[in-house]
Amino acid sequence: MRNPGLLIIGRALKRLVSNPAPLLSGLGMSAFFLFVYDAAIGGIGFLPEFGGAGYMAFLLPMGVVSLLFASSAGSAQALSRDIVSGYFQRLALAPVPRSAFVIAAILADAAGIFASSIAVLGLGALLGAPLTGGLRGVLGTAALATLFGGGVSAASAAAVMRTGKVELAGTIGSAVFMLLFLAPTFVPRELMGARWLQVVSAWNPLSYLMEAMRVLVSGLGDPGAVPIAFAIAGAAGLGGTALAAMSVRKVLN
């Protein structure tokens, strides 16, 4: 492995595997939410607004998006450990672009989110969600989660690098968690009780993400949501990664 880029990504993946807490806690949270919400309100799945595929099919994207709250903190935590130990400065002295260390950590997070998304979809299938979109739907959903999750991960890393505050590693994920309750997560937009919530959900990027996942996984809803969701997730992934890469200098200066 002569390519330093591969070497750096290899180190980031190794650190992800040796410290799987963010990934495992993301998976645990997703599984818990799927079980609990299905048990609590799964009975409404017979309503025609849910498309006749059962409540788990509707709820499943929530499980995938829930992964991001915890799983996307991995890169920020890994960078925090390097910054606190001083090792980040050692890495920054190597004759390779400094942003490579940050981008590698984000890619490792993204790889973890991709694998976890597929695991959550598998769990959903076991719990009764029909994966009518097949392998293409599963991979498309995992790709959406990976792009958006990579963006959240990158924004978390940028927050830590710009402020020097390690405790900010999980804050961006927490903000996304709040957005989940302002989206058509548990019921479709037309069943939302308050008009203001319908308006907010129309501006909430997670709405389009979950609606696209429903189209991809179970064929539910408007297929027009898919390109919009990929545009949002792509912008989040690229924008977050660019922001994180530009934040490296803050750690050193």
Next chain:
Amino acid sequence: MSGNIIEARGLARTYRKGPRALAGVDLDVPEACRFALLGANGAGKSTLVRILCTLSRADSGSASIAGRPLSGGSQAVRALIGVALQDTQIDPSERVRRQLEFQGRLYGLDAARSAERVEELVGRFGLGPVADRKAGELSGGNKRRLHVALALVHRPRVLFLDEPTVGMDPESRAAFWTEMRRLNAEEGVCVFFTTQYLEEAEKHGDELAVLDAGLVAYRGTVSGFAEAHSGPGGDLEAGYLNFVESRRAAAETAKETVDA
């Protein structure tokens, strides 16, 4: 090439919400010398080292290492330098040998050459007994040895050391300087170090600069400085204290003149 491995012109740096650390440093450091950078706390020594090793940026001025400018070509400069700052920069979660090997690979050594170089450094720095332990489990002395060994894996032409022996016991300190002198004599490495221990500068440096208030207040040889400021046969410590005192007195006189 001018025969200088480090050249700095007008380097200035002011920290946001902080003092002016460097006020226009001009400095030439010849190839393959042992160069001591002296100065009181806050004189700007660490800031200058951080700028020269590309970790910080100067607000103005320019500098080059082996003819390569720091601005715009910092990756090329980083390939030429080894750095051991005051605080250790090691990965506590990684084993000593693997950490050194990763460092070698990062600098472009292939696996075989990296492993060979690591074994050489492990032997030279006495890290053999702890080579398979995680760095975070090492004693303070071993952490510092690893810290310096990491800076040497790629055979740098210039080695920047910021207060390198702080916290070392006398035996480790002696071994450290023996290795630095060997590197300088046998491999031609320019050893650029800051220190508050004047006896170290006197014993192990052959040229020096004294920073005061962000400027180079003296530049010359160690023996020349000692002789100039403490008389023939005088030592560096006495000379340094005389020098500092005369600078302080001159500054006070200047201030009184301005006030008057």
